[in-house]
Amino acid sequence: MPTNRRQFLRGLLAASLIPVPTWADAGAPSYLSAAARPDGSYVLCGISYDLEVLFQIPLPDRGHAAAAHPTRPEAVAFARRPGTFAVVIDCLTGDRLAALTAPPGRHFYGHGAFSADGDWLFTTENDFEAGRGRVGVWNARAGYARVTEFDSGGIGPHDIKRLPGTDTLVVANGGIDTHPGSGRAKLNLPTMRPNLAYITNAEVQELASLHENLHKNSIRHLAISSSGRVAFGMQWQGAAPVSTLAGHHKRGEEMTLLECGTEAVEAMQGYIGSIAYSGDDRMIAVTSPRGGLVHLYDAKNGSLEEKIELNDASGISSREGGFIVTAGTGYIRCTNDLREKRSVLLNFKWDNHLVSI
Template sequence: MANKDLVLGGGQYLQPGQSAEEMSFVFSVLQPESDKPTLITTSFLPHAVALKPDQPTTMAVFEKKGPGACEIDLNSMSLTRTIETVPGRHFYGHGAYSSDARLLYCTESYLDDFKGVIAVRDADTHQLLGEFPTYGEEPHECQLIDDGKVMVVTNGGGRLDGDAPCVTYIDVQTEKLLDRVELTNERINTGHFALDGDGGLIVVSAPRAGLALTDNGGVSIKPAGQEMRTRTEPEEIVARMKGEALSVAIHEGSRVAAVAHPDGDMVTFWSMRDGSFIKAMDLPRPRGICLNTRDSGFYISYGSDTRLGLVDAQSLELDEDNLRINTFQSGSHVFNWIRDVERLGFDLQL
């Protein structure tokens, strides 16, 4: 099983005769070698997942900007229970379990403005235990680093007259701000991010709230030990970054980051060593990106027929002979469960 993969992702679709208001939502579980995915019905579009470290077949799944969150069990391939937020707030798409699996952290924001918090819940009962600030507005993605001691959060910033978009590093125990990294383009938010092994940071962005959805998003890179800078070249590539830059993943061996641009119909590749542009690949509406277990390539979900393709990490070419179609993975992200579980320290000899 060590060389196999299990790719997870959210999706939405219309059944025959359904109107847009009757959209169906699923959590899709796909082994790329198989013909079709296993679908778990949900009441919302799953955005991101968090694996429980002591029991990684259990995961929390979150809606972006909505009341939906739930627990999914891969052993039974079922939704086991829902997770609720407090009145006046909604989930913002991401969460993370503490390294000892006792706590579940979630990004949540208030319905009437762009303020948000990291909500802290009991990992087993989901009871709300407390919350702490994100030191920015409109918090979205959160990841734990340094053995769970530090929380990294993207704060989108809301409208142009609001707080500056930033990435904050927060001491989980003291809840104090350790560092705050701002972008060099005030017209884009901080959406999703990835970190390399040396602490280099890449952030992918959509236009700020209130701007046209057709305005440019962007890619900002802070190589280890260097300054953060939003990329402005090549100009012809940056001009194609309409709307949001959505998903990002880093191949550690080559220090290459892949970024999906759905409205630009392309995937861009960047060097984490110096932030330079490497290549653009034309793909229709690419969305989720994750690495395969062999660490030899990027899985990318794309297209109206929800394809999953594998791009070689060295050649940066798509393997046209091993595409999967109708995966139902039309959401913002895809996740390789096998790879994530092995990174937690589990030896999967299946």
């Protein structure tokens, strides 16, 4: 956006001469994604439904995921884990509104979620001395001031989402204990216990855990259907073969696993990067950047319906009747009814996640 237009908009906003801006004023992006540019710099991009890059805003370092404010054109871009910074960006003007710094003894896991009214931001964090997961609480109406924190319900919380129509949070506790002093070493693989934690008003209301023989399947990423069912993608930390890297869950029920066989899991190198429901909730899709694959499952019966090869497949999000997928190679691909609908190649190296607005 030209500098003079940005200054003009800032002046109007300061004088309260125009209404409070919405995402429509920022070009009505459908998705957000962190990316690397050819010159090595990092940006947060807004992507339209038609796969055009509407804006690219500089980031101080490599990004991971973002949280989009539910009404205002604001986004919180998180550092790649384990990181200690996140930046709040005005996606209309490109201004940095605030910088979030993890408190002493904490680091971020690269994900966050807003409350339904947008007044509060929740961030997944590691209390690395205690070896326990925490959820940080930030006041979005007070310049994103840190106000409190609460237990995540497990160890190694990664992704966090809000169930639709509620302020109940669901946290993917990956179960892996780490410490900055040990780099990215995994300190508790023999005893790790991943889970999904459902939290209301800072209290854990329900925990859903994998069977003991899958305790090394680290739950990392989440997708939420319109009915509140939670799909989860995992990363296998064991040596023996395993036949699943994804599943879904409804509160009050048992977890349902999406079995695809050990050969398919091995092809994905035991690693799911992102997960999403299709726009009509009929399908669940997962990406594997290491395996260069996208798997599509029938959400009702759990069967693997399609395998799509896409080198460095990274972010994925819902789209009407299907999905939109980004790749580290620069491709953005749309699928509809399991068939490729459109594919474009852009001059960006897309990072891990594609966030719907």
